[in-house]
Amino acid sequence: MIDLNDAKKIRELDSMGSLITTENYDKQFAEGMELVKDFVVPELPDKVDELVLLGTGGGSSISGGMIRSLLFDELKLPVIINQGYNIPAFVDEHSLIFVVSHSGNTEETLNALSQAMETGATIIAITAGGKLKEIAQQNNIPLLIVPADIGHPRRDLGYIFIPMLVMLTKMGLISDKTADIEETIALFTELNKQYNPEVPVENNLAKQIAQELYGYIPLIYGSLDNLDAVAWRWKNQFGENSKLMAFWNVIPNLHHDEAVGWDMPQELIKMFYLIMLRDDVLDSEKIKKRKDITVQILSERMGKVRQVYATGKSRLARLFSLVYLGDFVTLYTPIYRGVDPTPVEVINLFKRKMAE
Numbered sequence: 305m306i307d308l309n310d311a312k313k314i315r316e317l318d319s320m321g322s323l324i325t326t327e328n329y330d331k332q333f334a335e336g337m338e339l340v341k342d343f344v345v346p347e348l349p350d351k352v353d354e355l356v357l358l359g360t361g362g363g364s365s366i367s368g369g370m371i372r373s374l375l376f377d378e379l380k381l382p383v384i385i386n387q388g389y390n391i392p393a394f395v396d397e398h399s400l401i402f403v404v405s406h407s408g409n410t411e412e413t414l415n416a417l418s419q420a421m422e423t424g425a426t427i428i429a430i431t432a433g434g435k436l437k438e439i440a441q442q443n444n445i446p447l448l449i450v451p452a453d454i455g456h457p458r459r460d461l462g463y464i465f466i467p468m469l470v471m472l473t474k475m476g477l478i479s480d481k482t483a484d485i486e487e488t489i490a491l492f493t494e495l496n497k498q499y500n501p502e503v504p505v506e507n508n509l510a511k512q513i514a515q516e517l518y519g520y521i522p523l524i525y526g527s528l529d530n531l532d533a534v535a536w537r538w539k540n541q542f543g544e545n546s547k548l549m550a551f552w553n554v555i556p557n558l559h560h561d562e563a564v565g566w567d568m569p570q571e572l573i574k575m576f577y578l579i580m581l582r583d584d585v586l587d588s589e590k591i592k593k594r595k596d597i598t599v600q601i602l603s604e605r606m607g608k609v610r611q612v613y614a615t616g617k618s619r620l621a622r623l624f625s626l627v628y629l630g631d632f633v634t635l636y637t638p639i640y641r642g643v644d645p646t647p648v649e650v651i652n653l654f655k656r657k658m659a660e
């Protein structure tokens with residue numbers, strides 16, 4: 305095992321700078337605001353029925369999930385995250401579509417886009433380049449180019465999510481979020497002082513969780529209607545960063561189905577490490593009670609249970625305080641095992657095999 309107090313070793317193992325990118329989320333979010341400042345949004349039809357995000361993977365689809373969770377109480381449109389090759393039949397000239405792909409070359413996203421272009425929907429593209437950039441330019445689709453040098457889509461939430469949020473404001477669909485974004489940027493700077501590689505394990509919650517997790521399967525429980533995309537983000541980051549299968553679900557609905565599975569044989573349920581995402585401000589009293597009961601029951605059944613709490617003032621800052629912790633946890637988890645968090649070999653293998 306790697307000594308997580310050895311910051312030099314941690315940084316050596318993180319050879320492609322995922323930790324540095326995470327430490328720089330404050331700057332990235334600020335740059336995201338700059339990027340979109342002069343972007344001219346298309347005119348919307350009189351009636352918009354839904355917001356559809358075409359995109360997949362750790363950065364693109366999660367950004368849509370964060371939009372949905374953040375704006376649950378505000379946006380008067382359903383948000384649909386479409387990760388597959390095809391678009392649903394309801395997409396038409398009354399749909400607003402964000403097509404998002406960092407690489408610009410993800411085949412599912414491009415295929416869905418080609419279908420969307422036949423519908424007369426209002427489309428906005430966000431990409432660092434690739435075929436998506438070409439298609440957008442050839443077809444006069446409003447296009448936002450984001451920096452390519454970030455390298456890995458899951459590391460560019462600030463470049464994807466923030467512009468989408470600002471565009472929704474520019475289109476008059478939501479209120480201005482500048483103050484909340486600024487608060488979130490300041491919170492990242494603060495939290496970085498707690499989670500960065502130079503902070504020793506005894507004071508570093510992210511390192512503590514990464515160490516404790518060793519030998520267990522991560523299970524993340526969030527809650528409707530705020531911490532669902534955050535739980536999804538943690539799960540994806542365990543996959544891509546930690547090279548660990550992880551599972552997630554949301555309260556309250558898991559109490560009506562998955563919870564029955566808690567009666568599984570002891571030797572199996574002991575393999576899980578539960579991370580319970582909590583928000584004492586956003587969670588209703590009913591949800592808090594459900595989380596308390598869940599923790600009470602599962603502390604006696606699962607290998608370990610950890611509760612982590614959102615901080616910050618605005619809904620935006622609170623959601624991202626937990627995303628930020630999750631990103632650090634999922635980066636320290638492989639490093640503890642001596643594994644570089646950045647490469648995604650299986651994804652590349654799939655892309656090669658699909659191209660054969």
Ligand SMILES: O=P(O)(O)OC[C@H]1O[C@](O)(CO)[C@@H](O)[C@@H]1O
Binds near residue numbers: 364648651
């Ligand atoms: O379409 P994009 O944004 O390039 O990203 C899709 C890819 O990003 C990833 O998240 C890799 O980091 C993969 O899941 C996926 O292959």
